[in-house]
Amino acid sequence: MNYSQFLEMMPEAFLVLELLIVFFADLFLMKDEQKSRKLGLIATGALLMQTCLMFGLQDPTEAFGGLYVTSEMVNVMKIILTFGTLIVVVMAQPWVDGRQKVAGEFYELVFSTLLGMYVMMSSGHFLMFFLGLEMASVPMACLVALDKLKKDSAEAAAKYILTATFSSGIMLYGISFVYAAAGTLYFGDVATALTARFAESQGLLNVALPVLGLVFFFSGLGFKISLVPFHFWTADTYQGAPTPVTGYLSVVSKGAAALTLAIILMKVFAPMTAYWEPLLYIVVVLSITIANLFAIRQTELKRFMAFSSISQAGYIMLAVIGNSQLGVAALTFYVLVYVVANMAVFTVISTVEHNGGNTQMSCYNGLYQTNPKLALLMTIALFSLAGIPPFAGMFSKFFVFLAAVGGHESAPFWPYFVVFVALINTVVSLYYYLLIVKAMYIKQEEHPLPTFATEANTRISLAVCTAGILLFGVCSCIYDWIAAAAL
Secondary structure (H helix, E strand, O other): OOHHHHHHOHHHHHHHHHHHHHHHHHHHOOOOOOHHHHHHHHHHHHHHHHHHHHHOOOOOEEEHHHOEEEOHHHHHHHHHHHHHHHHHHHHOHHHHHOOHHHHHHHHHHHHHHHHHHHHHHOEOEHHHHHHHHHHHHHHHHHHHOOOOOOHHHHHHHHHHHHHHHHHHHHHHHHHHHHHHHHOOOEHHHHHHHHHHHHHOOOOHHHHHHHHHHHHHHHHHHHHHHOOOOOOOOHHHHHHHOOHHHHHHHHHHHHHHHHHHHHHHHHHHOHHHHHHHHHHHHHHHHHHHHHHHHHHHOOOEHHHHHHHHHHHHHHHHHHHHHHOOHHHHHHHHHHHHHHHHHHHHHHHHHHHHHHOOOOOEHHHHOOHHHHOHHHHHHHHHHHHHHHOOOOOHHHHHHHHHHHHHHOOOOOOOHHHHHHHHHHHHHHHHHHHHHHHHHHHHHOOOOOOOOOOOOOOHHHHHHHHHHHHHHHHOOOOHHHHHHHHHHHO
8 A cells, every 4th residue: 555645635634633733732731720721722723724724725636546535625615614613612612611621632522523524525435434424423422421510411422322323333234235236335436336227127126225225325324414304313412412512513513414415415326316316305394394393392592403403404405406516516605604603603502601591592581681792693693594684594595495496497396395395494494593582682581691701712703603694695705616616
């Protein structure tokens, strides 16, 4: 094996280097009273460098005989996910400061999960993909269980790892069917073999293996994206995990899994479009509708955001229905907007929790009276998630709807029906997002949350997220950059 091929994996190599820097810094700062602050600065600086580095490494590369394959679009998504991880690290600093003993572990696990997502998105082989998926999932379970003083955190981690184990087993079972049908696990070779198989007579035995493989594989990855009916772990895990980890789990891991699923469906399973498109119609409609209905009933804010994230996952996968490069661009742009809007919400939740509040919606009654700036920024983020103009969420939903109905001129009914259902659910989502706005601005509380000063990290995180919400939609250069990478 030629080890110089590792140089083709520069984003992953630099991320490993940064992980080692954080590890040794944690080792040497073990008895330092300012350990968490210093580690936070090191982690923030490393992610800033990683983001800048990624802008200079957008050329497609391949290594190890096709095991590692990357493209401009994958590199763009890596930039977005690194940017999202940077926001998580910045907003998590107050939480980490109160837990000096696990500060190093927190940053090391965050870097480890990001590395797994990098590998997963750049895989050209099903086993390489599975390796990256597990590299992201196992450290994520440790992050969920990191708050050792909370019983809910351990329970959430147990539910997460158990469901992750079963979903991985189902996925491997599906991959075995794909191997039996194609005789290979390389993405390009699988697509070629499936094209030849489906060009033959359409007998039941001829299509049974690849169809079963597709269904089981989709089921396994649907767990990672929290699509209905693979979503049952989401609310309990989001509620029990530390709030910064919940934010990280809701945006960064979801974006990586969504893009990977889109690439595999559109390239590897391209000869089976007639099979996976109807499956996607059903899952998208169920995800958006059921999640919205359950979100209305929630009074605990992290459970509320869990069902919101399930609904948003449905919107993300709606872009894949178009089965086009426009759909990949729309998906990526949606993830970018979702990162800034959702992280703004979780930054406010974490700040309120850190300053004597809790995650019950009733805690936000009268928040505008005592902390008007936080209430305003929370409202802007919620309006963006709902798709209200002129915020970026409206533009991201527009591009997703446009991609979903494109390329179906011969049979336009079902894509238009799915988009119509999604539009109706946008109104429903606005209703339940307004429940939080109502609590902050209209509901009166005899003893509202007192006025408090936010820390510098919180202000930076909220400023970056709010700027993204206001500018990503109106600055066409952002979408043009993503669309150019998708071509």
